[in-house]
Amino acid sequence: MPDKILPTPNQRSVDAAVARATINWPKLSLSGGIGQAAVLATLLFGAAAAVLLVRHGLRMHGIPFTFSFLSQPAGFEISEGVTVESVGAWLRLAPFTAQDTNLQALICGLLNTSIVAAIAIVLSTVLGILIGVARLSSNLIIRQWSFLYVEVIRNTPLLIQLLAWYFAGVLKLPPLSQALGFGGVIASQQGVSLPSLSAAASPTWWFLLAAALLVAISHRARRAHLPLLIGYDGALLIAGFGVALYGSPVLPDFPVASRFSVTGGINISPEMTGLILAISLNSAAYIAEIVRGAIQSVAKGQWEASAALGLRPGQALRVIILPQAVRVVIPSLGNQYVSLTKNTSLGIAIGYPDLFNVYGTVANQSGRALEGILLVMAVYLGISLGISGLVNIYNRRVVSKGAR
């Protein structure tokens, strides 16, 4: 006959737990309506209290909260950069002067930030891919050098890299009278000058060029069987005519260094050179790690299959591996671009007039530190959201193209 099984302590506690779970305790559900309302009320109350506190504090200190400083004249110079100026109903870019408003000063800073960020994004991506591939090289020296590079960059503060590049690098270059020249590039204490192209031809040329471009685009758009003069051949033909009749459309413009200044070419100030160098080289190390991870995430069988098809390692990398790695890479790359753009705010340490630096001057001059920093934060938020948005769109396109 089956004995009645005495409940062991363990079983008793399980029973109790089951009972507790089944009995409907009268409890206040936090995720219910009351809890919701309470949390919402607390949040709103907290936000309102913060705003009121700051307002009270401002009043106590006798400081008004107003954005009117934006339309007042800045009264200070910015070492480099252009701003937006209204001419009648139009807007145009013009160098910043002390008579411009504080808003125009901030726009100048924003443009300076954008230029550095854009250049650094391109440079760091190219360099980062190279180093990321080099990290996986079959050559020990190349592998170790790129490893050392990545480690040194990632384990030291960006600020010291920036200061070192600027104070111990760019500013230690020879003076302009003994500037280093290499392939048309001039480097000296006064920054770097690059050759540029200047438009030197007649307007007719530009019409012809536009026509050629249009023809080429229409070809690309339709890819249909079209008569002569439509398509790349046609575009080339038109361009050829142009060269024959009017000469080259653009002329290279080489910088020439005299004793105190550089004429011609594109001139990059020492501050901008230092900032671009530091940020690009820093970001390249992080991108290299992203690229390396992505390449390693591609299945090993892909390498083996490429080898079996007779592709050399270099070919396999270009044709088989990298296109697959790109899909893995894009989201992290987007994050890296956002952080690179945020890092341009370190320009203040070497006196590059980026957005944050210009804000600092505006805040000093107008005393409107709080309003200004809210504005600056909002702008950075906008930039970050913009970059992630663009990356997301690109990501969706690449992923949908490669979807299996």
Added chain:
Amino acid sequence: MDMVVQGSEWVRRNFFGSIFDAALSILALPLTAYVVYLAARWVLVTAQWSVIGDNLRVLLTGTIPVAQEGRAWVAAAMLLAMFGATLGSLFSTRHTVWHASLAILAGVAALALIWSGASAAGGALGSAGAFAAGWAIAGEWPVLARGIGLVWLVGLGAACAILSPAGTINWGGLLLSVLVTAIATLLSLPLGIVLAFGRRSGMPSLRLACTSYIEFVRSIPLISVIYWAWIVVPLVLPPNYYVQDLVRGIGGFVLFYAAFVAEYVRAGLQGIPRGQTEAAQSLGLGQIDLNFRILLPQAIRAIIPALVGNVLDIFNNVPLIFIIGLTDFLKAGQTILANPQYSGSQYEVYAFLFAAYFVIGSLISFTARRVEFAMGVGIR
């Protein structure tokens, strides 16, 4: 003979695997040798390292008055003991990290002896002793290891109390960098945990608030957050009330890094199998017990490598407090260079700072990698 064959095979595979590799090696080997030679010659012959020895006090402790210097040493020893205890709760004394840390501390003591004489070397040795003692104690009493957060909280409070007669305005150098890193790490953790749970909450209003905070903070530069904290605090307080710059600066760090910690914690929470939640619920655990006794410990354990990486990130960004006029390790170096007497020693000072940051940063990221390895997170 076998060794020779293996050796030549290794050389062939690593240097002359293909024609391209061989060409690269022939180009890169002499270049590498030349660069190493140049660097060694500069470090050993050309560079005038006396600037570091003369200013070591400023580099390590800022402008703390000589009369109060003992306090700085005590605080440094306490910090090192707590670092030792933290590492000791993660690794045993047989571990590589132990040997690496000891080697670095011995190197520092030797350098201190060369540059600044016996008293500095004694201080460095004392600090090394504190480090080793912390490690050994944590290994001996696991209860200390479990309460390591509390140890840091009490220890940092005590260190700040010991240092405070010197005046926070004088705190500086490496000591300040380490202090800010430690305090910001410790305080951003609870705030980050709260934010992470808020972001996962079932309540839309709370979720929205936490998500907006995290995403907003993550998309603006740290430097602007520090500046913001610095500006806003005096506005909220009465005109005659003053909060020290250092406190406001650290507040900025905490607010900023809490958002990043929140994302790590959220990732950790997401990695926990659903069965854990269901099991806890079927045992009748309430929401709070579920979150803090079941989910959080597992999440934290999974993200320790990421959190160690976060420490490195904070340490590398501490130099940004120059923006509110504080003298951290890097700024101390710049201050030295501002002195006309030393303005010619730019390369030496930057090289020293670079090397010091690199050694500390490498140790932190090495620890992160070891932790990851020890937990088997990295191996699947």
